[in-house]
Amino acid sequence: HGEAAVPHLGAVAKCLSDNDSDVRAAACGALGKHGEAAVPHLGAVAKCLSDNDNDVRAAACGALGKHGEAAVPHLGAVAKCLSDNDSDVRAAACGALGKHGEAAEQYLDAIADCVNDTEPIVQLAARVALRKHGKVGVGYAEVVAQYLEHEDWQTRRAACQEIGDLGQDQPQIKVER
Numbered sequence: 001h002g003e004a005a006v007p008h009l010g011a012v013a014k015c016l017s018d019n020d021s022d023v024r025a026a027a028c029g030a031l032g033k034h035g036e037a038a039v040p041h042l043g044a045v046a047k048c049l050s051d052n053d054n055d056v057r058a059a060a061c062g063a064l065g066k067h068g069e070a071a072v073p074h075l076g077a078v079a080k081c082l083s084d085n086d087s088d089v090r091a092a093a094c095g096a097l098g099k100h101g102e103a104a105e106q107y108l109d110a111i112a113d114c115v116n117d118t119e120p121i122v123q124l125a126a127r128v129a130l131r132k133h134g135k136v137g138v139g140y141a142e143v144v145a146q147y148l149e150h151e152d153w154q155t156r157r158a159a160c161q162e163i164g165d166l167g168q169d170q171p172q173i174k175v176e177r
Contacts, residue, residue, distance in 0.1 A: 005030075005034060006034065006037045009030075009031065009034060009038055010041075012027050012030050012031060012041075013027065013031065015027035016041075016045065016048055021051070021053035021056050024048060024051060024056045025058075025059040026059075028045055028048055028056065028062070028063045029059050029062065031045055032045075032063030032065075035066075036070075038067070039070040042070055042074060043074075045060050045064060045074075046074040048060035049061065049064075049074075049077045049078065049080070050077075054084070054086035054088060055088070057086070057089045058089045058091075061081055061089065061093045061095070062092050062095065064096050065092075065095055065096025065098075065100070066099070072100065075097065075107065078093050079093065079097060079110055082094065082107070082111065082113070082114055083110075087117070087118075087119035087121055087122050090114060090117060090119070090122045091121045091122045091124075091125035094111055094114050094125035094128070097111055097129055098125075098130070098132040098133070101132075101133070104133075108130070108139075111126050111129050111130060112126065115130070115143045115144065115146075116143075120155075123155075127144055127159075127162050128162075130143070144159055144163055147159035148160065
């Protein structure tokens with residue numbers, strides 16, 4: 001489906017060092033969509049985790065979250081973004097680490113700390129990341145449970161859903177009859 005783009009990924013990777021931050025962010029996003037063909041460029045994407053523009057850092061986290069085993073060497077750099085000064089970057093880092101299963105287990109404490117972030121987008125991303133860690137995430141049930149009495153009803157609802165999903169190996173699919 002993306003074969004037409006493959007010959008151009010090298011040129012896209014060159015855009016990671018473009019003067020314009022929107023171009024750098026778009027290049028990260030494009031490389032995140034092309035699986036194996038983009039693997040040779042993941043090191044350059046990882047360098048964008050320290051870009052001076054928050055949108056570029058967030059896009060780099062997102063791109064690395066879409067790659068499996070090949071992105072594992074860069075997870076430490078993604079984890080550093082959990083303490084970024086920008087909430088979108090912190091949320092993107094949670095999301096990326098949440099997609100990496102066992103390879104990211106060493107960062108679960110740092111993700112759990114993000115549940116108490118001042119920004120709701122980061123709190124939600126952290127809770128979703130913990131949920132994606134299935135049985136390992138069960139150890140963080142207390143972190144999620146504190147939101148069962150939150151003032152916001154949507155947060156309470158999300159906490160109920162997350163507690164229900166913790167420890168499940170696979171997401172439960174509801175079948176309507």
